[in-house]
Amino acid sequence: MTGTHPLSPPQDVDRVVDGLFRRASGRLVSSLTRRLGAHHMDLAQECVQDALAQALHTWPYGGVPGEPEAWLYRVAVNRAIDALRRDNLGRAKLSDPTMIEELAHGQGHSPVVDDELAMMFMCCHPDIPPPHRVALTLKTVGGLSVDEIAAAFLIDPQTLAQRLVRAKRQIRDQQLVLDVPEPSQLPARLESLLDAIYLLFNEGYSAHSGDQLIKSDLCDEAIRLVRLLVADHRTNRPEVRALLALMLFHAAREASRTSIDGSLLLLAEQDRSLWNPELTAEAFRMFEQSMTGPKTPYHIEAAIASVHAASPSFPQTNWARIRELYDELLEFKPTPVIAMNRAIAVGHDAGPQAGLAALQVLARDPHLARYHLLPAAQAAFSVAIGAQTQAIAFYRLALELAPSAPDKRLLEAKLAAYREG
Amino acid sequence: MPKFMIIPREQPKGLTASPAEMEKILQKYMAWTANLAKAGKLDHGNKLKDGQGRVVGVFGGEKGPKVTVTDGPHMESKEIMGGYWVLNAADYNEAQALVMDCPHLQFGTLEIRQVDEM
Structure with a gap:
């Protein structure tokens, strides 16, 4: 495919929108792989990478083309044609010459979301x-x-x-096959x-x-x-909307999850005024629109997130409802981690003693033996009933198991604050 | 005002970097040229046509020297020039000062040559 694109002057920096390369790369690899056939996925990736490198090597001098993505796609397609023709010359005919000609003449071009x-x-x-x-x-x-x-x-x-x-x-x-399924x-x-x-x-x-x-x-x-x-329209189904709602509820809380010094904050400590109101509103809308089909685990998890999003503060959370939802979720996915979250909800709903009892049962599960959040929860409920020695022992165990530096810092801060208080 | 041609040698590595990394490098270049343009120091820049070119030379053969033309330079070559800039500067000192913060210096050299305007 020939033809030139008008080049914008070099000072036109705004054209390089943030994330263009990463986004374009995904679209171009998908489109090119679809044209070349799934077995040529590696070639498609190489050609797109080459096209990006070519942009990096030339755009600084001539400016960003008027349609950057179309430019990149054309370069990638040309690379693919060259490579396939070379292969066909060198060895037995590997690729369908018609496919190469179609590519060369720009048929079925321009990447699409599909x-x-x-x-x-x-x-x-x-x-x-x-x-x-x-x-x-x-x-x-x-x-x-x-x-x-x-x-x-x-x-x-x-x-x-x-x-x-x-x-x-x-x-x-x-x-x-590279296709949206029937x-x-x-x-x-x-x-x-x-x-x-x-x-x-x-x-x-x-x-x-x-x-x-x-x-x-x-x-x-x-x-x-x-x-x-x-x-x-083919994939806009209730469970998809539920998953989006679930992720949006969590994403809305992103800014409140860490303190100024970068350490993690628990839900109880998060400043709810930092929750993103637009994302939360979109999450609620999406959640409502997800109720049109059979219930899936995504629906239940979105419901749990929605209860948190709807409550003005941690103590005012409707824990009875959250406990119910975890019961329901356990039926779908009887995993130890969900059982643990349910036990924590029990503790907030029915009191710390009930929470400790429920967690105690789970502590015997070998799958949770090395999971630091279990002793961390046990420590928190022990603090609530004033069992000091027990609380410190649980914090120490949690610290020992914590997988990352932010997790460790969080627990150390809790332990130190508790000892001082 | 005198004009100076800026000829970049070597290229930023593209083959192993991720798309996001390449974009970051590109943005540094674009910000650099944007600043020069704003200050009225960038006369123009040109990118060179991709994947084409000829190398012409005279080489000695069995029957004496002969002009030889080969395709190239090839894109695989790291020596290849992707383009060049022409800057407005009072003298070599200013031209040199202008390219001191050019992101290209991370990857290769810049040759500065004054255009002889007779």
């Missing part, structure tokens, strides 16, 4: 294990590098690279996609250490992906 949706569905195919789904989605649609994803998940970049290789091999071997298959396929996005959001939201900037990128990316699903 390409991104299709890519998400393929990366999150139910046959691909969930952690691999997340990694692949972030690499392709999210435009994050292996190092960035590895830093966010606190895993070795090589381990992550291997996950990506395995996931891509699976796509090739099973000949997975209506009959959509609900099941959507479930595995939402699983992955939920995992992605949790990873970004959790208090483990890691690069904070990338962490909030993960949350933003998860929200952006669900918004794409809500915006498309």
Whole structure:
């Protein structure tokens, strides 16, 4: 494809909108992979990376093109055509010459949102294990590098690279197709996609250490992906709206989760005036619109978040309702962590003794043996009943198990404050 | 006012950086040129056409020297120039001062040459 784009003067810096490269990279990789075929995913990624490098090497001198994304796509497509023609010359014909000609003549060009949706569905195919789904989605649609994803998940970049290789091999071997699934298959396929996005959001939201900037990128990316699903009539389903509501409720609280010195604050200590009213309002709207279908765990988790969002202060929280919701959630997902959260709700609802009793039962669960939030909760309820020695012992145990520096600082501050008080 | 051509050598690494990292570098360049333009110091800049070019040279062969034309420079080469700037400056000292904070210095060198306006 030839033709020149008018170049804006070099001083036109505003054209480079924040995040253009990462966003464009996701869209372009999706579109190009769709044109080339899923087995050419690596080539598509290389070509898009080349196009970004080309922009980096030339835009400083000539300015940002009038349509930056179209410029990038054209460069990436040209790279792909060159590479495929080279391959076809060198060895036996690997690629369909018609496909190359179509690419060369610009047929079916210009990336569309549908390409991104299709890519998400393929990366999150139910046959691909969930952690691999997340990694692949972030690499392709999210435009994050292996190092960035590895830093966010606190895993070795090589381990992550291997996950990506395995996931891509699976796509090739099973000949997975890059398409938005047919209506009959959509609900099941959507479930595995939402699983992955939920995992992605949790990873970004959790208090483990890691690069904070990338962490909030993960949350933003998860929200952006669900918004794409809500915006498309095929995927705008009740459970999708519930997941978006759930994430928006949490995102609205983001600013209040850390104190000025960067240490973590518990829900009880957060300054609720810092909660983002627009995001909360949107979350409530979305939550209301999610009530049109069967109840899913996302609905219940969104409901729990909505109870917190609706209460003016921590003590005024409707704990009885939260306890009920956790009971319901346990039926869907009988996991130890949800059981622990339920026990904490019991403590706030029926009193610290009841909470301690419920937590005591769970402390015997081997899955929770190394989970620092369990002794942390036991410590807090022990403080409430005035059992000093017991409270200090629980705090010490929690400190020992705390996985990250922010978690440790939070517990140390609690312990110190308690001893002084 | 005299004009000075700024010729960048080497390029920022693009192949291993993430899209976000590349964008950060690009924004530094754009902010730098924007500041120069605001101060009236940037005469113009030009990007060079992508992926094209010829290298012409005279080389000795068996039957004597011969003009040879090859395709290139190739994009893979880190020596390739993506473009150049022309700045307005009173003299070499000012031109030099103007490029001291150019983000390109992180990656390579800048050659400054005064345009001879006869």
